[in-house]
Amino acid sequence: MTLTLTTYDWVPQMPRGLVRDLRVRWACEELGRPYSVETVPLRDRGAAHQAAQPFHQVPFIRDGDRVLFESGAILLHLAEGTHLLPEDRRPEITQWLIAALNSVETWLMAYFLARVVDDDDQAAERRAPLVTQRLAQLDAVLAQRDWIAGPDFTVADLMLADVSRQAQRFGLLGPHAHVADHLARATARRAFARAFDDHMAHWAAADAAGSPA
Amino acid sequence: MTLTLTTYDWVPQMPRGLVRDLRVRWACEELGRPYSVETVPLRDRGAAHQAAQPFHQVPFIRDGDRVLFESGAILLHLAEGTHLLPEDRRPEITQWLIAALNSVETWLMAYFLARVVDDDDQAAERRAPLVTQRLAQLDAVLAQRDWIAGPDFTVADLMLADVSRQAQRFGLLGPHAHVADHLARATARRAFARAFDDHMAHWAAADAAGSPA
Structure with a gap:
C-alpha cells in the first residue's frame, strides 16, 4: 500500500533534527517500508493542511485511503502486526509510548515554552525540576532493562528515544545515565541513521531550493 | 477477570473531579465492567506505588496478571474488543485519543503550571493563546460531527471530554461552543454520572475517615 509522509517544506536550523516526521521515517526504516515525502508550507498553512491535520501541525501520513496524524498514533498504526508491536505486549507497549508523550514530553514542552518561546530563565528554572524528576524516574526503570517494554526494541523505544533526544538537546540528560544509554x-x-540522514537532507534540499530563510 | 483501580487515598478539594481515575471509572461504567478500588497514599508515595506506576502518579490498574498505568493506555486496553474501540476504526480512535492528550492536554498543563502552580497571571496570559488556538481548531472539527472519531461515542470521546472538562474548569471553553456541546x-x-458520583464519593469517604486535611 502506498505510504506518503507529509512534513514542512522548510524549517529554521533550531528545530532540525527534532521535527516529528523523524519518528515516522525511523519507523518506516525499521519496518523496511518504502514511503514518499510531500510537504506543506511552514509559513502559510492552508485549508488542505488543516483538513489532514486539524491542528495545522506535521507529520501526517496517507496510507492507502487512510489519513492519520499524531506521531504516536501513526507509529502504533504502522507497527500494527509487526515485530515493533507484538500483539501479546500491546498494552505495555502502548503504555510506554503514551508515557513518553504524556509523562515526559508534556513537561519538556512546558520547559521549552519557558526557555525558548518566552526566553525566561527564571521560569525555565521553575520548570526544570519536573522534567528532571521524570527523567530520574525513567532512569530507575531503564537501570533494570535495555528496552522499555520488554526484551526487544519496540515502537515504544522509538518514541521514548525521540523524546529523550529533546531532553538531550536541552542539556537535561546529564545525570540520567541509563536514559542516555x-x-x-x-x-x-x-x-535511525538512515531516517536522520534523510530528515536532515530534506531541510538541506529546501535551503538549496531557496526556500524562505 | 478481576479488575482493580488504584487512586489516591485522599486529595484536596481543588483536583477533585479531575483526578484521572475518573476516566477509568467512566470507561468501566460504559462497558458494564465491575471493578474494585484500592488506594495509595497521596502524601507518602512508596516503593510499591513506584513499582506499579514509575512516575508515582495515579491511576493504575490491575487486570488479571497485568498492571498498567497511563490513563490513555488503560482506556485503550479496557476498550479493546468492545464497542468503544471498533477494530476497523482503531487508527482514527487512537489518533484522537492521543490528540486529546498530546495536542490539547499538553498545553492545558503548561497553562495550569503558570496559573496554578506558579500563580503567575502574566505567564498564564502568555500560555492561554496556545490552549485557545487548539480549542478553536477542535471546535472546527466538532462543528462537523457529534463524535470525534466516527458515528458513535468511542473511547476517544471519553478522553477528549475529560480533557475538555479541565479547560472548562479553567473557564477556557466559553468561545468554543462545539467543544462545549x-x-x-x-x-x-x-x-459518566455514575463514574463521577463514585469518584466524588471516594473523596467524601476519605474526608469522613479523617484522612489528611
Whole structure:
C-alpha cells in the first residue's frame, strides 16, 4: 500500500533534527517500508493542511485511503502486526509510548515554552525540576532493562528515544545515565541513521531550493 | 477477570473531579465492567506505588496478571474488543485519543503550571493563546460531527471530554461552543454520572475517615 509522509517544506536550523516526521521515517526504516515525502508550507498553512491535520501541525501520513496524524498514533498504526508491536505486549507497549508523550514530553514542552518561546530563565528554572524528576524516574526503570517494554526494541523505544533526544538537546540528560544509554542504544540502530540522514537532507534540499530563510 | 483501580487515598478539594481515575471509572461504567478500588497514599508515595506506576502518579490498574498505568493506555486496553474501540476504526480512535492528550492536554498543563502552580497571571496570559488556538481548531472539527472519531461515542470521546472538562474548569471553553456541546453530550451519559458520583464519593469517604486535611 502506498505510504506518503507529509512534513514542512522548510524549517529554521533550531528545530532540525527534532521535527516529528523523524519518528515516522525511523519507523518506516525499521519496518523496511518504502514511503514518499510531500510537504506543506511552514509559513502559510492552508485549508488542505488543516483538513489532514486539524491542528495545522506535521507529520501526517496517507496510507492507502487512510489519513492519520499524531506521531504516536501513526507509529502504533504502522507497527500494527509487526515485530515493533507484538500483539501479546500491546498494552505495555502502548503504555510506554503514551508515557513518553504524556509523562515526559508534556513537561519538556512546558520547559521549552519557558526557555525558548518566552526566553525566561527564571521560569525555565521553575520548570526544570519536573522534567528532571521524570527523567530520574525513567532512569530507575531503564537501570533494570535495555528496552522499555520488554526484551526487544519496540515502537515504544522509538518514541521514548525521540523524546529523550529533546531532553538531550536541552542539556537535561546529564545525570540520567541509563536514559542516555537507552538513547545511545536506540540511535545506534541503522534505521535511525538512515531516517536522520534523510530528515536532515530534506531541510538541506529546501535551503538549496531557496526556500524562505 | 478481576479488575482493580488504584487512586489516591485522599486529595484536596481543588483536583477533585479531575483526578484521572475518573476516566477509568467512566470507561468501566460504559462497558458494564465491575471493578474494585484500592488506594495509595497521596502524601507518602512508596516503593510499591513506584513499582506499579514509575512516575508515582495515579491511576493504575490491575487486570488479571497485568498492571498498567497511563490513563490513555488503560482506556485503550479496557476498550479493546468492545464497542468503544471498533477494530476497523482503531487508527482514527487512537489518533484522537492521543490528540486529546498530546495536542490539547499538553498545553492545558503548561497553562495550569503558570496559573496554578506558579500563580503567575502574566505567564498564564502568555500560555492561554496556545490552549485557545487548539480549542478553536477542535471546535472546527466538532462543528462537523457529534463524535470525534466516527458515528458513535468511542473511547476517544471519553478522553477528549475529560480533557475538555479541565479547560472548562479553567473557564477556557466559553468561545468554543462545539467543544462545549461535545462535552455536554458526553457527560450527559449515565455512565459518566455514575463514574463521577463514585469518584466524588471516594473523596467524601476519605474526608469522613479523617484522612489528611
